[in-house]
Amino acid sequence: MGKVPNIVTPPPGPKSKALVEKRNDLIPPGVYLVQPVTIAESKGAVMKDVDGNSYIDFTSGIGVTSLGHCADEIVETISEQASKIIHTCIHVVNYEPYLDLAQKLIEVTPGAFKKRAILLNSGSEAVENAIKVVRQSTGRPNILSFENSFHGRTYMALTLTGKWDPYKVGLGPFVPGVYFTPFPYAYRCPWGTDDPEECGKAAIHHIEKNIFKTQVDPSTVGAIITEPIQGEGGFIVPPDSFLPDLKGLCEEHGIQLIIDEIQTGYARTGKMWAIEHWGVEPDLMTIAKAIASGLPLSAVVARDELMKDIYPGSLGGTYGGNPIACAAALKVLEMIEREKIVDKAAALGVKLGKRLDEFYDKYEVIGEVRGKGPMLAMEMVKDRGSRKPNPEAASNVMKAALASGLLTLKAGLYNNCIRLHPPLTIEDELLEKGLDILEKALKKA
Ligand SMILES: Cc1ncc(COP(=O)(O)O)c(C=O)c1O
Numbered sequence: 001m002g003k004v005p006n007i008v009t010p011p012p013g014p015k016s017k018a019l020v021e022k023r024n025d026l027i028p029p030g031v032y033l034v035q036p037v038t039i040a041e042s043k044g045a046v047m048k049d050v051d052g053n054s055y056i057d058f059t060s061g062i063g064v065t066s067l068g069h070c071a072d073e074i075v076e077t078i079s080e081q082a083s084k085i086i087h088t089c090i091h092v093v094n095y096e097p098y099l100d101l102a103q104k105l106i107e108v109t110p111g112a113f114k115k116r117a118i119l120l121n122s123g124s125e126a127v128e129n130a131i132k133v134v135r136q137s138t139g140r141p142n143i144l145s146f147e148n149s150f151h152g153r154t155y156m157a158l159t160l161t162g163k164w165d166p167y168k169v170g171l172g173p174f175v176p177g178v179y180f181t182p183f184p185y186a187y188r189c190p191w192g193t194d195d196p197e198e199c200g201k202a203a204i205h206h207i208e209k210n211i212f213k214t215q216v217d218p219s220t221v222g223a224i225i226t227e228p229i230q231g232e233g234g235f236i237v238p239p240d241s242f243l244p245d246l247k248g249l250c251e252e253h254g255i256q257l258i259i260d261e262i263q264t265g266y267a268r269t270g271k272m273w274a275i276e277h278w279g280v281e282p283d284l285m286t287i288a289k290a291i292a293s294g295l296p297l298s299a300v301v302a303r304d305e306l307m308k309d310i311y312p313g314s315l316g317g318t319y320g321g322n323p324i325a326c327a328a329a330l331k332v333l334e335m336i337e338r339e340k341i342v343d344k345a346a347a348l349g350v351k352l353g354k355r356l357d358e359f360y361d362k363y364e365v366i367g368e369v370r371g372k373g374p375m376l377a378m379e380m381v382k383d384r385g386s387r388k389p390n391p392e393a394a395s396n397v398m399k400a401a402l403a404s405g406l407l408t409l410k411a412g413l414y415n416n417c418i419r420l421h422p423p424l425t426i427e428d429e430l431l432e433k434g435l436d437i438l439e440k441a442l443k444k445a
Helices: 014-026 072-082 096-108 123-138 155-160 196-215 242-253 274-278 323-338 341-362 391-403 428-442
Strands: 039-043 046-049 054-057 115-120 142-146 178-181 221-226 256-260 284-287 298-303 366-372 375-380 409-411 417-420
Touching (some): 096 298, 096 323, 123 221, 123 256, 123 284, 123 298, 196 242, 341 375, 341 428, 391 417, 391 428
Parallel strands (some): 256 284
Antiparallel strands (some): 039 046, 046 054, 115 298, 366 375
């Protein structure tokens, strides 16, 4: 792709602008746009727009193209599978890529117990199906979710999402049987403590002593769903005791623990699954995003006893587990293993973390740097004393980064976090160039 980054006309250039105007005319604004550029091609950690600008990509299409855009082996696998079977529908006839992938996912997810897997199209659909499995198999209708979480945009996934604006605005009523409790967001701990461990313990205590006493009978709660690290919520890592304690609480009350690894899975945090950082074995896991390097695919992997008697016909869909997406997903897993992507991700996390810590030391506008492995974010504040959110600073930095050829993403309840989702295979040179651009942009916060 030649020189990278390469800004030949200030972005958005005239062609990008015209195409974004076309978009604004054709597509509802509900489909939001972070970066006002129109991309023509992408490869590895680079995206090139219709005006000839090329950018370093620190977004990976929201953590999807973790092996880089259009990796040669993925492209070859897709075209090979496309000449064999494009679609039959798993409800009509059986096919092997679905079974091979289900088997692999069962092998690579935590828990040595017997499991089953179902394949769907999107993260939201995986969440929907995890809840269906829990409700039908346990007979318990209620679900506990966390404030500041994100689980998707279909109605159950949206109901479970703990952020109102923009996701839920004007969309109620939501699905009955969903309750919320605060997540231990230690930087802004809802219980007013500055000690992360205390915050984690308070979060568990609140479920036991408040939610289960005043809002819902725990014997009617089928599942607690949580992201191991809140993604859209601003890369919020819970205190170390929290997830093991949550699992303990679930066991005490016969509640299933659903771990939503849609954003955190596939080495994004320096381990294959984020939950491995805490040694917890989920009863159900939802998986999507990086699973098939950009093809629409998702999965629910769950304990056999939850899945084995699900009523025939009550799960699935026309496209779920599309053969081309399954073939790509099998190649992704092969590449992760062969290329030692988990180790590479951990090493990338160390490099990124070092630079972000240096930024924190230099720029007061950064209130906190947090995350695990290469899944790192900076929370921008008006000042470190008040911790008042500074979404304008996050926007300014992202705009300045774009102008110099770096694509980044926002996150957080207050839209004040800059989150980094580079491809896990990004070359050192591009990583450093990207970080240099980010540092220059931080001066314009
Ligand atoms: C943790 C988590 N769950 C669910 C979803 C929803 O996935 P999708 O957008 O594929 O429906 C997302 C998407 O960002 C996510 O981060």
